[in-house]
Amino acid sequence: MKPEVREKVEAFLKEKGLRVTRPREMIIETIFESEDHFSAEELQDKVRAVDAGASRATVYRTLSILVESGLLREIDLGLGVTYYDPNFIDHPNHNHLICVDCHRVVEFEDAHMAVLEDCITRRLGFSTASTSIRIEANCEELKQKGVCRKGHR
């Protein structure tokens, strides 16, 4: 876990008066030790691998707390399960491109996009306090060579 992330997480726990329990600690550690997106189930499997684990209920409850605090963000990859993104602490303005072929997710930041997004949003009568852009696309590699790095499909 990066120092600045650890700092924010610890500050958050202290501020909210949340108790530092073993399951909670393990879950938070596991989430922020990687930049990968994950589902609740994937998280639980990871936690179980390094420790006694935590119950499904505790996993969901901890996720819920972190999302509410803004440290973690829910993202929809169109797979019918909620995924979570731990990278918003480091990159508050990133967006996602989701490959509909291989389900690969690529994070990107683009200043032009941010400006344009802001224009459009205002024009429609909204403010940009909390926007997120998701692009669904097709894998060029798959289209041309019939395969893609992730190997799905």
Next chain:
Amino acid sequence: MKPEVREKVEAFLKEKGLRVTRPREMIIETIFESEDHFSAEELQDKVRAVDAGASRATVYRTLSILVESGLLREIDLGLGVTYYDPNFIDHPNHNHLICVDCHRVVEFEDAHMAVLEDCITRRLGFSTASTSIRIEANCEELKQKGVCRKGHR
């Protein structure tokens, strides 16, 4: 149902050799007689209101067929239920702005956005065959006046 929509839907049914049954007819008619987004449950309620209705299973099965055919698109409004958008036949390139405050959904098309989206997508190694952009935003009206037209929250 607009003529061009009816044309495409009928062509699709014929091409796939799908039978024109009463429930199927009613469901398709109901979907495309309005431009509203809807959930499976909302659709079933609407169908039930004008006719004997159709079972939940048939509603879901018909939705599934239409989505597969490209006549209807699933959209995620972040409400935990799948919503459907019947407007892609008329406006294949529109995008959605979703108000996280009132859940209002605004459709928009923007040429600059389309170009930029294409640039970013290519730069990342993907093709733009099937992209969609979703902007989450806050309602300006709600922020300033404490209410918004939809009345939620």
Next chain:
DNA sequence: GTTTCTGCAAAGGTTTTGCAACAAA
């Protein structure tokens, strides 16, 4: 010692599916 948290198991809600009866072509 309080207060919060955990785990379990049950419940909740949406979507899918197996199967026998039924209807379209």
Next chain:
DNA sequence: TTTGTTGCAAAACCTTTGCAGAAAC
């Protein structure tokens, strides 16, 4: 008549919740 479709009910899924025991502070 043949083949595809329907409806029902059950199952499958993911996620949430009530509650009693356990753990943090």
